[in-house]
Amino acid sequence: MGIWIDISQRLDENVAVWPGDTPFSYKVNWSKVESGSVNVGQINMSLHTGTHIDAPFHFDNDGKRVIDLDLDLYIGNATVIHLPNRTSIGVNELSNLNLQGVTRLLIRTDAWKDRSEFPQTIPHIQPELAAYLSELGVRLIGLDLPSVDPLDSKELSAHHELASHRIHILEGLVLDDIGPGNYKLAALPLPLVEADGSPVRAVLKKLL
């Protein structure tokens, strides 16, 4: 029972991209008039646009590519928690929540207010949180933000710490209307063989 709720950003020319990164575009590259039968479209985009997953190759030259990722990470039970008005998210912010046995943790921060513009600052994940989450059994962390690290970070400490604790990353979710609780999540990456990331269609269904 229950309906699937779309928690993905829409992909059109208004979607915000990382400063300097490839803008999103779609065009009919071969029109019905030209082909005689069909419209055939083409998209051009950065793989880190909108709602997407990071493959470890994004920040580690020896890391897994999208095709190597375990699909079980991206389908199954997920817990949503609400942590508004934080400058960063660490063990302190989570210590009063019971997250035992949570495999997929989605954090609603509400910090990215105008999604048509790339944010100036975001609350980042404290790298120390990775060990704590992995101890609880978390394998996927998802956020309503474009990164788990500060936007000007070059070290990407949270990305690396999460990866070294086998926790995968889902970014750019839309959780504005999603209350805390337990859900079913599906957010499958495309079967991109070499890629460092993939757009996903992320959906949730409330569990009773």
Ligand SMILES: Nc1ccccc1C(=O)C[C@H](N)C(=O)O
């Ligand atoms: N698309 C980019 C273009 C330029 C520089 C960084 C990025 C990123 O996406 C990195 C970001 N720290 C991330 O969480 O994936």
Ligand SMILES: [Zn+2]
């Ligand atoms: Zn990314």
Ligand SMILES: [Zn+2]
């Ligand atoms: Zn990232």
